[in-house]
Amino acid sequence: NEVTVDTESCAQEPKNMSGVWSGTYSCTNTCGDNDTNQPVSLTISQSDERATYIDSSASYKGTVCGNEFKFSGGAATYNESGTFTLTSATTATKTSSWQSKSDAKCGGTCTDTLAKN
Numbered sequence: 001n002e003v004t005v006d007t008e009s010c011a012q013e014p015k016n017m018s019g020v021w022s023g024t025y026s027c028t029n030t031c032g033d034n035d036t037n038q039p040v041s042l043t044i045s046q047s048d049e050r051a052t053y054i055d056s057s058a059s060y061k062g063t064v065c066g067n068e069f070k071f072s073g074g075a076a077t078y079n080e081s082g083t084f085t086l087t088s089a090t091t092a093t094k095t096s097s098w099q100s101k102s103d104a105k106c107g108g109t110c111t112d113t114l115a116k117n
Helices: none
Strands: 019-029 035-047 050-054 059-065 068-074 078-086 091-100 107-116
Touching: 019 091, 035 107, 050 068
Parallel strands: none
Antiparallel strands: 019 035, 019 107, 035 050, 050 059, 059 068, 068 078, 078 091, 091 107
């Protein structure tokens, strides 16, 4: 029996997450300083249960199940994955963890508080 993680079954209709979201993020990092209440803006594009998002420096893709968008991706210097969760039609939270590509000891966990523009 082969187990595939990417195609987890979802019995919920994917909620619409498309649009530009902005707010703040805070990260607890294992190397360097922590980030606190830094500005963030991201753009989500969605087609049914498939979605992608880009921010100023990175891109991600994943799947939407109900009000959750599970994503992975990153930028040239780090990998990141997590969950974007709609808390209402115009508000959301995003939790993620990241890891440096050049130093495996460096990474962190981040939480975003977002509103749809």
